[in-house]
Amino acid sequence: MRHILSILVENEAGALSRVVGLFSARGYNIDSLTVSTTEDPTLSRMTIVTNGSDDIIEQITKQLNKLIEVVKLIDLNESDHIERELMLIKVRATGKDRDEMKRMSDIFRGRIIDVTEKTYTIELTGTSQKLDAFIEAVDRAVILETVRTGASGIGRGERILKI
Amino acid sequence: MEISGAEIVVRCLAEEGVEFIFGYPGGAVLEIYDAIFKQNKVKHVLVRHEQGAVHAADGYSRSSQKIGVALVTSGPGATNAITGIATAYMDSIPMVILSGQVPTPAIGLDAFQEVDMVGITRPCVKHNILVKDVKDLASAIKKAFYIATTGRPGPVVVDIPKDVTIAKTEFHYPASVQMRSYNPPSKGHPGQIKKAVNLMLEAKRPMVYVGGGAVLANASEQVTELVRMLGFPCTNTLMGLGAYPGTDPLFVGMLGMHGTYEANLSMHYCDVLIAIGARFDDRVVSVPQQFLSSPKKIIHIDIDPSSIAKRVKVDIPIVGNVREVLDEMLSLLKQSKERPDATALASWWKQIDEWRAPNSLYYQPSDELIKPQYVIQKLYELTGGEAFVTSDVGQHQMWAAQYYKFAKPRRWINSGGLGTMGFGLPAAMGVQLANPDADVVCVTGEASIQMCIQELSTCKQYHVPVKIVNLNNRYLGMVRQWQEFFYGNRYSESYMDALPDFVKLAESYGHVGMRIEQPADVEGALREALKLKERLVFMDFITDQTENVFPMVQNGKGLNQMDLPPHMRNLQQGTVAKERDYGNLS
Structure with missing residues (x-):
């Protein structure tokens, strides 16, 4: 099953590779990973999307907690949460595709952020599934390039991850 | 007064009460060796290969309650140390390994004798630290000792670039360490401990399974007291040998791949298992499903939560220092008037003694060949x-x-x-x-x-x-x-x-x-x-070239499916293991 882990780590050199190394050394999956500093410059927050049985997810969280630089972590799937991912997608926008791509972008509440005679670059945010759906919805042949950030997540309501 | 990084290293070791450093000099650690030369508190032992330095420091740690320290140079010195570090890591041995590194401006430039020590050791250390500023050196070493010796122990590497050993700063050795991200557990959860004690008292076919964690936690006395108070059979893992005295009648021998017949069968057929600082590794339990095919309730005491439910699911997990948890259990048992069902226990011991009778460690003596x-x-x-x-x-x-x-x-x-x-x-x-x-x-x-x-x-x-x-x-x-x-x-x-x-x-x-x-x-x-x-x-x-180690549990087999020594081969056909009804012993 897909899980989203939110991890606060010390903002120190090597912390990221410790986390990533743990996943590869123990054969766990990383579907996506995002990391950036938080409002507290001594802390970074990672969001890792992984999948595995409950037993494996339990081991992953235990092993992560064992890393000296991991300060705190939660499995967002344990309760309601919000998930967002950003995608930039460059598409061919010529002939009838030009109108079609504008329409598709509007339907998915995307924004066209760069325009040339032949291309649009569309910015799209949403759950990873929504971004997948957009890619499914457009003709593969018009997609020139995509880049995605991987999911970020946060607990719904008053639930917070903070030290 | 400002002193050099090299002098700080040696002063830190003296502050930690380090008696011996096992090491081998080289370019990146020459400053440190010069500082060693100029003092007489810390003795250096010059090995012949860095692997030897780390193993020696490891043996020093294991056999005392002091901490082993190794010192190696950068590059090949560091890589030669890896086998030793991984050895200590797998057995959770507290150690500090100091490695030299090329000067900070040269890091990443493929300098002579450069290797990414922090990167290479990452999967086989409890923690590692690259010190880039002499001002951080003393606190890094303090942290290394603290991390190595607390919680589930393990080796910690401190990688020190040569320019950091030359640079000078004031020396202050921190008296203590506070880390918001590292707070090892000590006391176990009181509710869990109570539940565990109740389960132990209900056991009809109990078994105590003691691993290296009991040795590391210096909990031998508590283990012994618990086992004797309850009269339960006790086995030690390879790492746990000595945690419970090997000659005691309640001791059924080592268990696992080359465990005794009685230890392996008691482990397999028990109804309540008390695992103390042991981790159900593949040389003890080859196939978890096989092991659980004879139903049992498991109490697991370990300081490392990730050791619990890693291979075998347990019923009562207790995260905590083994010694402190056992102290709690003993005081509960002393307060309580209840004792395990004596009749059931006697019947269980009768069974174990039957398993013990053929002596699975018997071998054919010889007058000609040394066995x-x-x-x-x-x-x-x-x-x-x-x-x-x-x-x-x-x-x-x-x-x-x-x-x-x-x-x-x-x-x-x-x-x-x-x-x-x-x-x-x-x-x-x-x-x-x-x-x-x-x-x-x-x-x-x-x-x-x-x-x-x-x-x-x-x-x-x-x-x-x-x-x-x-x-x-x-x-x-x-x-x-x-x-x-x-x-x-x-x-x-x-x-x-x-x-x-x-x-x-x-x-x-x-x-x-x-x-x-x-x-x-x-x-x-x-x-x-x-x-x-x-x-x-x-x-x-x-010695005799043909001698084999028995009993043996092959990979993939259960603890009740041993290859037995020649004098017990008829038993292996199943007269004991198959025909008896273990479920109704009580």
């Missing part, structure tokens, strides 16, 4: 279970574990997790330096000993009088055994041709060498060697 088991038995008798015994890896290791009945913890020093050949001799050096007046014996084989034999030279330099028991069967014995069992007697590359004359070899290093070829000479040789208190004695026992 390796016999050598260990004699060694045990002559030292009364009081010696420190280190070993390498293979058949000799298993025989030492089976036939030497350890009376006390921290006396059995072996590489259980990583299974490192070459561990025994350097580890024995560390053990002897930590315990100068004790008998220290390295039980090894002719293959293992050659992996770190250069340390005979270190032993000479520092007058380390360890006794080497070389069980020389001219084979990589355990490899040969597996080839005999599983590869149709095709002994691929497991015969050691062109062995050195170990007697002359020992003598050339300045030690005493003996070759023993007759069973009748075994005891005399051991006696003579043990009398030579001031000398290293290398005893080369020419």
